[in-house]
Amino acid sequence: MTQELSQQIDFILELDKLKAVYRKALIKADNNRYENSAEHSWHISLTAHVLAPYADETVDISRVTLMLLIHDIVEIDAGDTFAFDHHTILGQQADKEIAAAERIFGLLPASQRQKIIALWHEFEQAETPDAQFAKAMDRILPLIQNMQNEGGSWAQNKVYKHQVINRNQYLETSAPKLWDYVLTQIDIATDKGWLQIE
């Protein structure tokens, strides 16, 4: 076995650990157990394919897909934080995630490492159309899931309406046709008491 293949297999095995990172999202179809970040990554990758026609700028769906497949891998070391945690916690998390990206993507051979690290940073920085659409997909899916589950993780964690509006803002520019849908759903959730108002 070449050194390159040995490194690739180590990376593939490392990925198994993302299946043990649990999020606040609930899986209605599986007795409302917590969702893990591996299955979430699968779900948003496919969500991006299905909703790609709504992207405002021309996005490269294969780059978006790869971004979404890798976007949470850093949680193997850094853990998942809830999207609506205090910003101090979220700031500390960013440092941990950068170190995690270096270690985990660093398992790959040199020929593959830099491309993946760069793609992960592009997603995090959310400045390119591909990254903004990927972020938008990462935001809309929990909304779709919570709307089918009596508020799901919003209701369980007493999340405010304005927090969900802020978090979904990427959609306003990167997929404006979905933005109206999202605002309507947020209003319904608020009426039902699944989202808090001040």
Next chain:
Amino acid sequence: MTQELSQQIDFILELDKLKAVYRKALIKADNNRYENSAEHSWHISLTAHVLAPYADETVDISRVTLMLLIHDIVEIDAGDTFAFDHHTILGQQADKEIAAAERIFGLLPASQRQKIIALWHEFEQAETPDAQFAKAMDRILPLIQNMQNEGGSWAQNKVYKHQVINRNQYLETSAPKLWDYVLTQIDIATDKGWLQIE
């Protein structure tokens, strides 16, 4: 909300159910619980990216990725069968999966439905280089997982060496540089008693 968006959201919600379809594979990193087909689909999609340099013919990695993201969705209706079940069971399964593909991919708007159904059939028929490489990835990953887990699902289900060789045969033509690695691993597994011999 347009009818098209409504259909797309129904499809995205339907996907949640794949997280409740459990396979025989074990997740070492999560107390050896059973793996579900959603997280498995994520793992092989990334495995395909990492091992793409070994593909013998030029494969289109974005088509392979989409194939792998959708390949198990039919299990929402048809359930998972163990790769080494009796061929009568596997034959009945094929019919159930075709009906499942029609129903589940049929939730999508007409503009997206046919492309996805065609891609799923292409994967199943395993005749094109893209489909053969995708199948090869679906075969090699359980081997990588079982080798790190004292035989994992092989040992637990008393699988024979010749069954694993047959199942991995796609690699011989679609990724020959990985074939030697696979044969070596199968020999090690047999020596350790993780695979049965006649």
